[in-house]
Amino acid sequence: MSIEVRNLSKRFGSFVALDNVNLDVPGGELVALLGPSGSGKTTLLRIIAGLEPADTGVIRFEGEDTTEQPVRERQVGFVFQHYALFRHMSVFENIAFGLRVRPRAVRPSEAEIRDTVMNLLRLVQLEALGKRRPSELSGGQRQRVALARALAVKPKVLLLDEPFGALDAKVRKELRRWLRRLHEEVHVTSVFVTHDQEEALEVSDRVVIMNEGRVEQSGTPEEVYERPATPFVYGFLGDVNLFHGRIERGLVKVGASELEAPPEWADARDQDAVAYVRTYDVELTPSSNGRSSIEATVRHVRAFGPVVRLELDRIDDGSSIEAHLPRAHYEQLAVGKGQRVFVSPTSVTVFAQSDGGKSARSA
Amino acid sequence: MTATAVLRPATTAPRAVTRATGESRLVRWTLIGTALVFLTLVLVLPLVTVFHQALAKGLPAYLEAIGEPDALSAAKLTLLIAGIAVPLNLIFGIAAAWCISKFEFRGKNVLITLIDLPFAVSPVISGMIFVLLFGAHGWFGEWLSEHDIQIIFAVPGMVLATTFITAPFIARELIPLMQEQGSEEEEAAIVLGASGWQTFFRVTLPNIKWGLLYGLILCNARAMGEFGAVSVVSGHIRGETNTLPLHVEILYNEYAFAASFAVASVLTLLAFVTLALKTFVEWQQRRTAAEAAGAEDISERIAS
Numbered sequence: 001m002s003i004e005v006r007n008l009s010k011r012f013g014s015f016v017a018l019d020n021v022n023l024d025v026p027g028g029e030l031v032a033l034l035g036p037s038g039s040g041k042t043t044l045l046r047i048i049a050g051l052e053p054a055d056t057g058v059i060r061f062e063g064e065d066t067t068e069q070p071v072r073e074r075q076v077g078f079v080f081q082h083y084a085l086f087r088h089m090s091v092f093e094n095i096a097f098g099l100r101v102r103p104r105a106v107r108p109s110e111a112e113i114r115d116t117v118m119n120l121l122r123l124v125q126l127e128a129l130g131k132r133r134p135s136e137l138s139g140g141q142r143q144r145v146a147l148a149r150a151l152a153v154k155p156k157v158l159l160l161d162e163p164f165g166a167l168d169a170k171v172r173k174e175l176r177r178w179l180r181r182l183h184e185e186v187h188v189t190s191v192f193v194t195h196d197q198e199e200a201l202e203v204s205d206r207v208v209i210m211n212e213g214r215v216e217q218s219g220t221p222e223e224v225y226e227r228p229a230t231p232f233v234y235g236f237l238g239d240v241n242l243f244h245g246r247i248e249r250g251l252v253k254v255g256a257s258e259l260e261a262p263p264e265w266a267d268a269r270d271q272d273a274v275a276y277v278r279t280y281d282v283e284l285t286p287s288s289n290g291r292s293s294i295e296a297t298v299r300h301v302r303a304f305g306p307v308v309r310l311e312l313d314r315i316d317d318g319s320s321i322e323a324h325l326p327r328a329h330y331e332q333l334a335v336g337k338g339q340r341v342f343v344s345p346t347s348v349t350v351f352a353q354s355d356g357g358k359s360a361r362s363a
Numbered sequence: 364m365t366a367t368a369v370l371r372p373a374t375t376a377p378r379a380v381t382r383a384t385g386e387s388r389l390v391r392w393t394l395i396g397t398a399l400v401f402l403t404l405v406l407v408l409p410l411v412t413v414f415h416q417a418l419a420k421g422l423p424a425y426l427e428a429i430g431e432p433d434a435l436s437a438a439k440l441t442l443l444i445a446g447i448a449v450p451l452n453l454i455f456g457i458a459a460a461w462c463i464s465k466f467e468f469r470g471k472n473v474l475i476t477l478i479d480l481p482f483a484v485s486p487v488i489s490g491m492i493f494v495l496l497f498g499a500h501g502w503f504g505e506w507l508s509e510h511d512i513q514i515i516f517a518v519p520g521m522v523l524a525t526t527f528i529t530a531p532f533i534a535r536e537l538i539p540l541m542q543e544q545g546s547e548e549e550e551a552a553i554v555l556g557a558s559g560w561q562t563f564f565r566v567t568l569p570n571i572k573w574g575l576l577y578g579l580i581l582c583n584a585r586a587m588g589e590f591g592a593v594s595v596v597s598g599h600i601r602g603e604t605n606t607l608p609l610h611v612e613i614l615y616n617e618y619a620f621a622a623s624f625a626v627a628s629v630l631t632l633l634a635f636v637t638l639a640l641k642t643f644v645e646w647q648q649r650r651t652a653a654e655a656a657g658a659e660d661i662s663e664r665i666a667s
Contacts, residue, residue: 051550071553078554084547088569098555101565153555 001062001156001189002027003048008057010043017043018054019213025157025191025206027062030183032200033193035210036236041193042161044210048191049159050074061156077150077188081162083142085134091145092130095120098153120148123182140171147179151186160192164199176203197237201225209233231274231351239279241321243294247273247350255316257294261350272353280324281347284310284333286340293342296321298335303327312343413631416624428614428622429629436602437610438629440518444593444606445586448526452582456533457575461567464541465549478534481527490524490595497523516598521606524592529582536578540571573648577641584637588630 005023009016018040025031033041046052048059050071059067066074086094093100095117099108108116121127124144134142143163150158163179164172180203183190194200200207201221208218209232217229228234235242245254248270252259259275261268285293296312299320308330312321321343325333335341386394418425428434459478463471481489495501497514507514514520548570552562568575590608597604599613607630614623 049554051554072556072558074554075556076554078551080547080551082547084551086548086551086566086569097552097557097565101552101555101557101561149551149555 003157003189003191004058004060004063005044005048006058006060008044008047008059009055010040010047010052011055016213018047021057021210021213021215023208023215023218025189027189028187029205030180030190030192030203031206031208032204033191033208033210034197034200034236035195035216037195038212039210040213041195041210045159045161045191045193048157049076049078051078075153075156077153077155077158079143079146079150079158079160079163081165083134083146083166085142085145085149087134089133090130091121091126091132091134091137092117094134094145095149095152097149116152117148120152123151123185124148138171139167140175143167143175144178147182151188155188158188158190160190162193162195164196165194172199179203201237209236211236228276228349231276234276234349234351239322239324241277241279241282243275243277243345245273245275246270247352252348252350254294255314256291258291259345259348260292261348265350268352274351274353275345276349276351277345278347279309279322280307281345282321282323283344283346284323284325284329284335284341285344286333286335286342288342289344293344294321296341296343298337298339298341301337303330312341315340410631413624413628416620417628419624420621424621425625425628428619428625431622433601433605434607434610434622434626437605437607437626440521440604441587441606441608443518444522444525445583447522448529448586449579449583451526452529452533453575453579455530456537456578456582459534460537460541463538464544465546475538478531481530486528486589486591487595489527490592493520493524493527493592493596515596516600517604520596521593521604524596525586525589528589528592529586532582532585533575533578536574536581537571540574541567544570573644573651577644577648580637580640580644584634587633 003023003025005021008018008021008023010018021040021044023044033044035041043052047054050066050069054067057067058065061074086097089097096113099113099116102108117130118127121130124147126141126144126148129137129141134145137145147160147163164175167175176199179192192204201224204221206218207221207224209216209224211232217224217233219227224233225237228237234240243252243254243259245252245259247253247261247265247268249268250261250263250266252261252273252275254275261273261275283289288295295315297315298310299313300311302309306327308325308327310323310325310330312323313319314321323343333341417428459474462468463475494515497503497507497520499508499515501515514523548566549562552566557565587606588608589606590612593606594609594612597606597609599605599609601613605613607626611623611627611630614620614626
């Protein structure tokens with residue numbers, strides 16, 4: 001069941017939560033809505049579910065307009081951030097709820113309900129806990145009950161609001177792998193909201209990055225990570241260094257240095273630009289590499305694990321650069337705190353800064 | 364801390380270890396004493412007096428006073444009025460709490476303030492309001508007498524006055540409870556296909572049942588015990604528009620002290636029952652809350 005969102009807008013008073021949002025979720029995919037808090041991702045999810053009305057715009061499930069359809073007829077599964085389990089019901093009854101409230105004509109028999117619930121309990125690996133109250137479960141278990149409850153009604157689409165937001169790091173990691181596997185088994189079109197880029201990139205088929213009520217970019221995890229469409233996406237996905245300067249004829253002038261811009265900037269007129277360099281796309285050398293390297297001093301080194309993280313201060317303007325080096329490189333380089341190094345970006349993405357307008361992109 | 368204190372050699376003089384908020388013995392006993400004297404004078408003594416006076420002429424006289432037709436009819440009327448006012452306020456209380464806690468709308472604060480109005484106004488004034496509205500010279504008086512409907516100095520007026528006086532109890536109890544619980548569970552129920560009524564009966568009601576019961580008990584106690592407002596609109600017709608509290612007053616004014624206190628003791632017993640129920644419900648509420656909180660702790664530990 002595909003989801004189409006067309007020209008959706010929503011305001012809360014003077015706050016624009018969604019600004020003309022368009023979105024396509026192909027049937028059977030697992031899509032992440034990723035963005036900082038206040039970016040409108042949860043509002044979008046709630047409007048898709050029907051829990052919130054849109055000001056303008058259309059939602060279609062499999063081509064069918066559902067914008068005006070009441071929530072209870074939309075057949076969506078919704079998993080709330082704080083689970084919203086019925087606290088006075090057992091786990092079993094929680095999962096059975098969606099079946100029990102059906103009109104008598106379409107309500108399954110007691111035996112069928114039992115079968116369905118037991119199957120779901122098996123699916124979410126909680127067979128033994130059917131009789132427990134939600135308050136007697138751990139956070140991760142509650143989340144799985146919430147998921148089973150949503151799946152019990154055979155939803156057309158599954159919507160998850162920050163599904164792992166309230167869990168600690170270790171459980172989060174386990175649960176998101178588990179969600180990925182579950183999605184491969186159940187294969188229901190799913191949209192989940194998260195502010196955690198790692199989570200979005202690891203779990204989803206497609207990532208939709210939102211900012212200030214707009215969709216910044218949507219694509220596969222590889223696409224959005226390797227070829228960010230806007231400076232915002234670049235900054236939001238992964239650690240990045242920014243070099244403010246001017247671009248002219250394929251070269252970004254940053255302080256006294258000149259970084260080589262990608263080929264499409266070869267004919268660029270002189271203008272303000274920002275060069276984005278991933279923290280691992282830099283080479284450090286003890287001596288200058290010519291004009292393409294930037295001189296800096298080592299402020300801090302964190303040398304645990306396979307990647308060594310260095311914080312550097314630029315000599316020319318004092319701004320900081322972060323560099324992630326493989327341990328072997330770092331050991332070869334043999335620099336310590338306070339020593340001088342030369343930073344050479346190996347891959348640069350340039351966004352021109354027109355006056356106040358949107359940034360043009362090139363990678 | 365305690366361990367080091369215990370291990371300290373006996374040669375050091377034992378020092379009185381007081382907490383920062385602790386007081387000296389004298390202050391403590393003065394405070395406790397004052398409280399006890401006050402409680403005795405204001406609460407215990409009157410209670411003892413009620414039963415002492417009620418039984419002053421012996422048990423047979425006591426039973427006779429209670430079993431007297433006027434007393435019985437007053438009891439019946441009290442039950443009738445409470446039987447109408449309490450369910451009305453049950454519906455009103457749930458509806459008001461629902462509106463206030465689950466929706467955002469203009470005038471919400473005005474509504475909350477209005478709910479408190481009966482608490483703020485003196486009961487006698489509350490009664491007067493209804494006389495002014497429905498009395499012979501009131502706003503609707505003429506129309507009512509034309510249609511031969513009597514509200515003031517009759518049972519309908521007493522029901523109205525009691526309903527007004529007891530309106531805040533249930534709503535006041537439910538609003539903070541429902542606000543704290545939020546509306547996520549209701550949203551979850553609706554997404555799962557439940558209708559409005561199904562959501563109410565299967566999700567909302569079970570979550571608020573103890574708070575609701577608590578409000579009901581208090582509402583009922585006040586409905587049965589209300590004197591001022593009911594007195595104004597009653598007309599004091601024996602056997603017709605007399606409730607138990609009004610009956611107590613009449614007997615007392617007629618110098619039938621023993622009978623008066625006998626009826627009063629019935630109301631006092633009702634108060635005891637109310638208190639017992641209230642304590643039980645409070646205990647239940649606390650237990651449910653503690654269970655949830657305790658389980659939360661455990662689950663956190665399991666999770667980590």
